[in-house]
Amino acid sequence: MYEISSDVFSQLHIDVARNATDDFNLFHDNKHWHKIKDNPFQGPITLGFQLESLIEGKLADFRRTADELDLIGSHQLNFSNYQFSFANVIKAGQFVEVEIKPSQFKDSPTPVLSNRIMVKSDGNLALLGYKKETSEPLFLNSPNFSDWGDLAAQADRSYIGGGYFLKRKFMTTSNAKNFLCGCLRDQTEYFDELQDKVIFPEMFPCALLSSALLEKAKKKGHDFEKNPMVYTSHKISIDRRQLSELKSNDALHILIKPADNSAEHDFGESSTTALDYECYGVVSQSALLFRAIISLAPLELILKSLG
Template identity: 55%
Template sequence: MSYLQKTHIFSLLHIDIARNSTDDFNLFHDKKKWHQIHHNPFGGPIVLGFQLEAFIEGAVREHRITYQDDILIAQKNLQYSNYQFSFANPVKPEQVIDIKINRSLFSNDLLNPILSNRVSLKSGGKLSMAGYKKESQKPLFLPNPDLPDFKRLINASDREFLGDTGFFIKRKFMNTSNAKNFLAGSLIEQSDYFDEIEGKANFPEMFPCALISCALLENVIKEKLDFKRNPMVYTSHKISIDRHHLSHLKSNDSLHLLVRLIQEDKNSASSLQQTYECYGVINHESLLFRSLVSLVPLTGK
């Protein structure tokens, strides 16, 4: 049976597996402590945003193979995988998930050809998230990042700010067991990515990106903000991942997560919205991903 034809339901166990594999300690996902969030309207734990995007990654991956988009991606050297999604309503345990992937569109732009699919996801009959999965030769987001010299990361302190750069650093190490668990928690068959008998070990795109949540939470603790009384929720993710560097990612590789609050656009639809630029650097050498993560206070959503 096709991935897209199956009935998909996240359980409490799936949420725990995903949050444990990424060290995401956000109370929105905690089955015992969700009620500690002031005026939490969700009535229980909810599925992780990056967990949903990993689910989408798996669905689009099958779509690409079915319609031979993977051949076009290789032929056109579409090195970057891009996710652009807005969040509407939460996904709760035991709700049936419906995903729709529109037909692929290819724009053969000379400067940056792009293969694109619009994707929407519903849960409990309501729209949960919508946006695009795109493949491109150049990153679609943060194409010219202002980053510190990666060599500074070698001796940088974990869970501290990097000098006067404004970047908060969280250091993690890649682990195949955690990646497998994240896949299982995201309703994805782990053997599509890892199989020791066949010598297959490919980290999924969304696993290292999912560690952003942990970095942002650690940053909140460092800033002494109260995420029980003043919690924030995701409104959108914009992510560009370098497939070339991802293909060389190995277990025990270090991943430096750099997050920094950026100045909001004065024309932003919500004056309460905060946007962070987030980066993942492998072994203080290669930029694996770049992302813009936007949040608003729960009360302002």
């Protein structure tokens, strides 16, 4: 099975997605994108997590059509893993083509169901990577949560043990619905008050990472106009068992720290360097909802690489 679909994001979709996730990055702002130094994009661009949520929805349809849900259940493939590299931006009004390659299933040494994915914008490569369903997360180890104490008692936007920055968000159905709409997805597949249905999509809690990273950068005194940063890659593992337990207004504790190779070049530094962040999403009883390695690079560095 092989699938290609085409969609178009409007500026309203961009605004709805960024408002639903509190993403105040100037790259998405219709009024202020021009304030970014040497911005080559000449207008607001879509959110990385917005595009990944669109892919999530396409893959969910793909799985149902290919009768792969029983395979996922029988092998207890409880983790959704996304790994994407960003090659180009997507702007409002551009055609977005999502290409899903045929599924590959391997039962040894551990079961894995995977698909290669390519996204093009007006014929140009924008994103490349894969999604894998696995029985264990593919990215990062599990930290010792007992060393961190009660996260609910820690102050929002504070630094806790191990150098982690804590950002507290809440899982509201209204924001999740709006995020789905901004990602060109059908909210009724996940939420229905008359049927008492509340199912948070995989990418929504992960999308709140952007807000957390921006808040961390702001607290560090990062200059968003003079030293803009862009995503270069995302590596994300989501525990669907924990996701299924989420309820409206549940707290999500997002923990972020620079990876070892980025520890000396955190936000707020004037040096031009790429940054990797280790990120965790923790819910009730210190359960780990997601883990992610988020990579960014200064726009200046990207422009230099393009000559």
